[in-house]
Amino acid sequence: MSTGSIVEAIVDGIAALAKFIANLMEADREKAIEYAKQKHGDAFAARLRMMVEAELAIAQAQAAIDAASSPE
Amino acid sequence: MLRQTLARFEFWIRSLLLVCIVVICGCGTPATKARKVVSGADVFAEIVANGGRVGIVDCAAKAEARAKAGDPKGAQVDLDKCRRVLAGLEKGLIAEHLASGAAYSAIDAGEAVEAKDYTGAIAPLKDAVRALLQLAIDAGIKIPPEALAAAKGLL
Numbered sequence: 001m002s003t004g005s006i007v008e009a010i011v012d013g014i015a016a017l018a019k020f021i022a023n024l025m026e027a028d029r030e031k032a033i034e035y036a037k038q039k040h041g042d043a044f045a046a047r048l049r050m051m052v053e054a055e056l057a058i059a060q061a062q063a064a065i066d067a068a069s070s071p072e
Numbered sequence: 073m074l075r076q077t078l079a080r081f082e083f084w085i086r087s088l089l090l091v092c093i094v095v096i097c098g099c100g101t102p103a104t105k106a107r108k109v110v111s112g113a114d115v116f117a118e119i120v121a122n123g124g125r126v127g128i129v130d131c132a133a134k135a136e137a138r139a140k141a142g143d144p145k146g147a148q149v150d151l152d153k154c155r156r157v158l159a160g161l162e163k164g165l166i167a168e169h170l171a172s173g174a175a176y177s178a179i180d181a182g183e184a185v186e187a188k189d190y191t192g193a194i195a196p197l198k199d200a201v202r203a204l205l206q207l208a209i210d211a212g213i214k215i216p217p218e219a220l221a222a223a224k225g226l227l
Contacts, residue, residue: 043114044169047121051162054128058158061136061151068144 029055086119087219103183106190109226110175113201116223117168120204123213124161128154157211164204171200198227 024032029052037045100108131154139147178193205223208215 040169040173043118047118047165047169048162050121050125051158051165054125054132054154054158054161057129057132058151058154061132061139061147061154064136065139065144065147065151068139068142068147 082122086115086122087216087222089115102188102190103179106179106182106194107176109194110172110179110197112222112226113168113175113197114172116201116219116226117165117172117204119215119219120161120208120213121165123208123215124157124211127211127213128158128161131157157213160207160211161213164200164207168197168200168204171197202227 024035029048033045033048033052036048132151135147135151135154138150175194175197179190182190182193201223205220205227207213
């Protein structure tokens with residue numbers, strides 16, 4: 001196996017793992033963060049939590065949009 | 073307000089840390105230099121995550137204000153943009169984290185066999201940082217110019 005193909009395999013593996021965790025995040029964010037904390041440490045879990053805060057802000061804005069769109 | 077101020081302060085400390093890592097990147101054995109690149113990439117990811125959170129919360133607040141002002145359709149378009157940024161950012165941060173772990177392992181393995189060149193070990197991580205950097209720039213995430221310059225120095 002050449003160095004180039006090893007690097008390619010690493011990149012593919014990382015992409016697959018990234019997709020796996022992203023899917024976990026979509027399914028259940030709290031569980032995904034807990035998993036991230038146990039497997040990858042506090043720093044990574046803190047980064048994911050920041051994204052959850054952003055997601056909450058989006059959900060709040062969506063609720064406001066839905067309320068504004070619905071007929072009186 | 074206090075939280076935003078603290079977040080900004082934290083932002084600058086991290087940027088300073090990143091600059092320091094890049095400045096001292098040239099010192100040490102090849103493995104040490106490679107590890108410094110990994111540390112720098114992690115600090116950069118932290119900066120982008122923080123900036124992204126602030127930017128997306130801001131973006132959602134603007135969409136909410138637009139909805140409340142009576143333009144729900146326009147607000148929805150704005151909010152969809154915020155969502156796209158968040159989705160990209162999440163994937164970018166996860167990819168950087170996994171690449172950084174893989175790079176650490178590859179550097180350890182390289183050190184065990186006394187490798188002289190660690191380019192291959194940190195190549196996927198550099199790709200991940202490059203992607204994150206592009207994403208941050210495209211999304212208009214506010215990142216201190218020093219941190220941007222330092223991130224470019226890592227690549």
